[in-house]
Amino acid sequence: MGVVVHRHPLNITIPKDIPRRHEMVFEGLGHHVPRKEPGDAVITFHVEEHPLFTRRQQNLFTHRDISLTEALCGLQMSISTLDGRQLLVKTKAGDILKPRTVRCIHGEGMPIPWRHSQESFGDLFIRFDVIFPDTLDKDTLEKMKELLPPSKPCTLDRMSEDVDEAHLVEFDPNDTSNLEPSDGDEDDMYHDMGPGVQCAHQ
Numbered sequence: 001m002g003v004v005v006h007r008h009p010l011n012i013t014i015p016k017d018i019p020r021r022h023e024m025v026f027e028g029l030g031h032h033v034p035r036k037e038p039g040d041a042v043i044t045f046h047v048e049e050h051p052l053f054t055r056r057q058q059n060l061f062t063h064r065d066i067s068l069t070e071a072l073c074g075l076q077m078s079i080s081t082l083d084g085r086q087l088l089v090k091t092k093a094g095d096i097l098k099p100r101t102v103r104c105i106h107g108e109g110m111p112i113p114w115r116h117s118q119e120s121f122g123d124l125f126i127r128f129d130v131i132f133p134d135t136l137d138k139d140t141l142e143k144m145k146e147l148l149p150p151s152k153p154c155t156l157d158r159m160s161e162d163v164d165e166a167h168l169v170e171f172d173p174n175d176t177s178n179l180e181p182s183d184g185d186e187d188d189m190y191h192d193m194g195p196g197v198q199c200a201h202q
Helices: 068-073 138-147
Strands: 022-026 041-045 054-056 059-067 076-080 086-090 101-105 124-131 198-200
Touching: 059 068, 059 076, 068 124
Parallel strands: 059 124, 101 198
Antiparallel strands: 022 041, 054 059, 076 086, 101 124
């Protein structure tokens, strides 16, 4: 007895909270061998990377570049969600965003499928990277000195034999010659978010 090869169409509904490498098993729709139980058809889903959002379980992570003015004086920006909505993100007056500050918007992550009693979602984490100006003119510097807190004075005696003057140079982040091999990226997905993390409820 020969083997007949034919195609069987499958109607698949992909859930909106599908994780990476998720598998769907269709029993009995795999390879058939005479006088044996038919195999299963297994479909593995590979989720493509998104240009703006990265997923970790049910939470989403993104980052935004902001100006020094926005970091000090407040900001308003829009974020496009995965379902086509627009989120208006703004900070209050006096709420200073330091470089690499992470803030959170509650309920704007991925759906949480195991909470069947209510529709709930993970959170959206935003890291703010402050873009500083490359140069400032003398008048601007003088105005900033009047507005900002004064610098801490240096109490070192420059004439002392124990004091050596050090010169700062540009740092090349790609130069790893003096670094030990690392098992992972310490900045990966803001896992060490520190005291700057706050979660805003919608």
